[in-house]
Amino acid sequence: MKTRKIERTRLVPHTVDGVTEMVLDRETIEVPAPPRDWDHLVRTAVTIGAIVLVTASLAWTTASIGDLLSAVTLAVVAYAAAVAFDASWILCMAVEWLLRYDPERAQVAQRAGRWALAVSMGAVFAHGYLLADTWVIGAVGAVVSALAKGGWSMAMRVHARPLDDRTQQWVAKRRAAVDGQLAMIPIRRELQRGQAMVEAEQHSLTLAGPDRGSADPDQSGQSTDDPDPDPQPAPSGPMTIKDAVRTALDSGIREPNRVLAYVRKVADANAKPDTVSRYIRLAG
Known part of the structure; x- marks a missing residue:
């Protein structure tokens, strides 16, 4: 059985010259090591893989669409605008994750993410088709975004905790x-x-009214016993x-x-x- 060493501390009395104080006593002991949590390791690996896919897709889409748009505008502006294509569906998936316990509101983010992905894939396809004059290169380039979104969707399913209908209603209320x-x-x-x-x-309006400064001491709505004229x-x-x-x-x-x-x-x-x-x- 595998073991691991841990340090434990406790307060013990210690006397010097007849004066007793409570001091820390440190002790190193061996305890059984827990078995390796392979499920957690695989879940972490899936999450890291999804992040890598999304990062690669963002870089590829930005480079492709930026090259396409740079033909009609400044390169800096073109590449800055190209970031929006993949960033839009990535943003929708982040919203979908935050609303994972509110299915009705999450559906809006799901539909918006699909439309944003379709637009991004279409732009990448157009770049590949115009550059090489063949639809194969455009299609292969466009699939990169679809793979990234699919990988992130799988990672979200791994971390999801579905609720039954009654619990979902309780959470909603x-x-x-x-x-x-x-x-x-x-x-x-x-x-x-x-x-x-x-x-x-x-x-x-009360202070600026027509009766302000009147010689009549008995003004309507004002007590003569109150020295403070401000209501x-x-x-x-x-x-x-x-x-x-x-x-x-x-x-x-x-x-x-x-x-x-x-x-x-x-x-x-x-x-x-x-x-x-x-x-x-x-x-x-």
């Missing part, structure tokens, strides 16, 4: 719930920004301290004490001044 929560993050931010703009506009922005629901600070700043409130008062009113009655000041600096 869970993904939909999480995606909905993620989608609400920018939506809430957009609504808060819009609400802040509306409140800021109302605030500016506070209306709270739009439960807020975090950060959201409340941002709403206050967007509404034209700049004084730290007034921002703190607004935060304690709509978000957290125990908000600390240091926390509010930090958010004010970040927002500024």
Whole structure:
């Protein structure tokens, strides 16, 4: 039986001059070596082979189509554009891999990848046919991309973990719930920004109204007991301290004490001044 050596450490008491401390004791032992995982080695070899095929196909297609396009444009531009032919179906296969647990969305990437491969093979065929005036060279050159895509498809099948129908439905529902929560993050931010703009506009119109500076001390909608003539922005629901600070700043409130008062009113009655000041600096 094959064995392998490993080093183990443990804490042991060690006393010097009557003082005991816990120190590390290192010990090298032999343990049975696990059998070689041939499946993992073959899977790794398949993946490396697929990467090599894709790289060779990308180089061949770029060289062929770049040579074809260089007849009508600059060589640098021609070869740069030629990269897009194989890169397009490679990109589609990468998307297909990321969506391997969402078959409906992955089908779009599969169809797009096939069309992109067909276009790439057609361009390589045209280059070979025009260069040698024979369809055999064009066909052989075009098959390189097909072989590369086939090799990568086999590698994806090796790594795939198919789900049964019920598990697939469970994953779809869970993904939909999480995606909905993620989608609400920018939506809430957009609504808060819009609400802040509306409140800021109302605030500016109130200050610029025709009754500003009137000699009548009893103005409509303004309490004589409130020494602060500037209205506070209306709270739009439960807020975090950060959201409340941002709403206050967007509404034209700049004084730290007034921002703190607004935060304690709509978000957290125990908000600390240091926390509010930090958010004010970040927002500024």
